[in-house]
Amino acid sequence: MSNVVIIGAGLAGSLLSIYLAKRGIAVDVYEARGDMRMEEVAAGRSINLALSDRGIAALREVGMDEYMLAEAVPMYGRMIHSVSGETKLLPYSGRKGEYINSVSRAGLNIALINEAEKYDGVKFHFHEACVDFDCDSGDFQLSSGRFVSGDTVIATDGAGSAVRQAMERQVAGFESRSVFLEHGYKELHIPPVTGDSKFAIEPNALHIWPRHQFMMIALPNFDGSFTCTLFLANSGAVGEYAFDQLSDEDSLNSFFNAEFPDAVPLMPTLVEHFFENPTGQLGTLSCWPWSFKHEVLLLGDSAHAMVPFYGQGMNCAFEDVRILDQLIGKALPPALAGGQSHWKWTFEQYAALRKPNTNAIQDMAEENFYEMRDSTADPVFPRKRQLETKLEQTFHDYFSKYSMVTFREDMPYAVAKEKGNAQDRLLMNICSQELDVERIDVEATILEVRNLR
Numbered sequence: 001m002s003n004v005v006i007i008g009a010g011l012a013g014s015l016l017s018i019y020l021a022k023r024g025i026a027v028d029v030y031e032a033r034g035d036m037r038m039e040e041v042a043a044g045r046s047i048n049l050a051l052s053d054r055g056i057a058a059l060r061e062v063g064m065d066e067y068m069l070a071e072a073v074p075m076y077g078r079m080i081h082s083v084s085g086e087t088k089l090l091p092y093s094g095r096k097g098e099y100i101n102s103v104s105r106a107g108l109n110i111a112l113i114n115e116a117e118k119y120d121g122v123k124f125h126f127h128e129a130c131v132d133f134d135c136d137s138g139d140f141q142l143s144s145g146r147f148v149s150g151d152t153v154i155a156t157d158g159a160g161s162a163v164r165q166a167m168e169r170q171v172a173g174f175e176s177r178s179v180f181l182e183h184g185y186k187e188l189h190i191p192p193v194t195g196d197s198k199f200a201i202e203p204n205a206l207h208i209w210p211r212h213q214f215m216m217i218a219l220p221n222f223d224g225s226f227t228c229t230l231f232l233a234n235s236g237a238v239g240e241y242a243f244d245q246l247s248d249e250d251s252l253n254s255f256f257n258a259e260f261p262d263a264v265p266l267m268p269t270l271v272e273h274f275f276e277n278p279t280g281q282l283g284t285l286s287c288w289p290w291s292f293k294h295e296v297l298l299l300g301d302s303a304h305a306m307v308p309f310y311g312q313g314m315n316c317a318f319e320d321v322r323i324l325d326q327l328i329g330k331a332l333p334p335a336l337a338g339g340q341s342h343w344k345w346t347f348e349q350y351a352a353l354r355k356p357n358t359n360a361i362q363d364m365a366e367e368n369f370y371e372m373r374d375s376t377a378d379p380v381f382p383r384k385r386q387l388e389t390k391l392e393q394t395f396h397d398y399f400s401k402y403s404m405v406t407f408r409e410d411m412p413y414a415v416a417k418e419k420g421n422a423q424d425r426l427l428m429n430i431c432s433q434e435l436d437v438e439r440i441d442v443e444a445t446i447l448e449v450r451n452l453r
């Protein structure tokens with residue numbers, strides 16, 4: 001087999017290099033940033049991430065799942081914080097063992113690079129950004145001025161992919177569309193505390209302060225701190241809450257005191273971090289085709305970046321890698337029979353299989369923004385979650401849409417979306433008519449759910 005060049009040693013690129021090395025394929029990985037094991041390098045777009053079953057399944061195949069979970073903080077549900085400071089835990093699932101895990105992005109990336117380097121065939125080249133790519137020849141230019149030739153190039157260089165931008169310029173008929181939310185995000189911090197528990201708030205939950213037009217979330221870190229993310233409109237009129245209106249300490253403090261009063265005492269560095277940390281943008285990126293001349297393939301965020309509201313961007317990118325690897329394993333016999341290159345066969349199969357599923361999770365991620373922001377503050381939503389929890393506890397064949405996306409790595413995203421949306425409509429309807437979930441007949445409800453299939 002030929003050598004493969006990977007552009008981008010982020011989460012997807014590092015994992016992919018391990019998978020390819022296990023198949024005996026030599027890999028060169030070119031990464032724009034420095035080596036995060038030696039230098040202080042910004043790890044990327046969020047300090048921690050929710051790792052769930054699709055991502056774990058991909059890590060398991062290269063023996064990295066237990067290692068990563070040992071340093072993860074399990075989150076069993078969403079802890080909703082009202083303005084008056086009351087909290088309510090909405091479990092992610094009624095079944096035991098179905099939860100998500102907060103992991104450090106840098107810790108995960110470093111572990112993957114370390115694992116990849118155990119294979120002789122893998123070589124990482126740091127501080128080597130791809131600045132231009134020739135889609136016809138597969139040659140690319142690095143920031144050092146060097147030109148490199150790649151027989152087979154897999155671009156995992158993230159949402160701002162240089163390779164995708166080259167395809168946009170050079171490939172006739174290449175379609176690419178980015179849609180940005182009006183909301184941006186800012187990371188903030190809750191430090192650990194001294195005492196019995198090092199965590200200032202419940203550690204085993206994803207905390208949400210839903211406020212309709214904006215929200216804040218917090219994920220626990222292994223050291224007892226929390227990383228909070230404020231999602232807020234980028235701009236607004238005078239007097240509205242928006243990033244451009246929070247221009248000084250007074251406006252920031254009065255916003256937080258009015259909207260997140262229970263969080264304020266836990267955030268001693270609020271002002272400092274708010275004004276120091278960048279405001280990130282959130283968008284959905286769709287493009288097609290993902291490969292050209294069957295020698296270059298876009299994978300992970302470079303092909304299908306999504307907004308982070310389902311906690312699936314990395315999990316989906318890891319699933320991309322697992323599925324690509326399965327196809328590489330199958331590639332040689334059919335490719336030889338058809339007289340094609342095995343990469344041509346692999347990339348065609350991969351793109352056809354993955355595109356409907358990445359479209360589905362991109363849609364669901366955007367829809368979940370509105371659910372987290374609005375529905376968690378809507379009284380019908382907690383009743384629906386309560387009913388779903390009961391259904392999951394009572395019937396082994398009931399999975400909520402969230403569970404299908406998050407805990408069913410055997411179910412394609414497109415199937416989870418279709419089934420999940422039909423179930424959601426039914427259950428929201430039932431719960432809007434009955435205020436007391438205990439009075440809802442679960443036997444009748446499950447029959448209605450099964451009839452949807």
Ligand SMILES: Cc1cc2nc3c(=O)[nH]c(=O)nc-3n(C[C@H](O)[C@H](O)[C@H](O)COP(=O)(O)OP(=O)(O)OC[C@H]3O[C@@H](n4cnc5c(N)ncnc54)[C@H](O)[C@@H]3O)c2cc1C
Nearest residue numbers: 008010011012032050130157158300301311312313314315
């Ligand atoms: C705020 C936020 C929260 C998120 N939370 C979650 C979550 O909870 N769960 C989840 O599953 N996903 C989450 N995501 C999504 C997740 O971060 C991405 O889907 C994931 O990082 C995609 O991996 P990737 O390897 O494709 O891209 P990246 O992780 O972005 O890696 C790209 C790599 O390519 C390098 N690179 C870029 N350009 C070049 C170049 N020209 N040449 C060489 N190298 C280059 C970069 O330095 C980087 O190392 C979140 C995203 C955001 C923004």
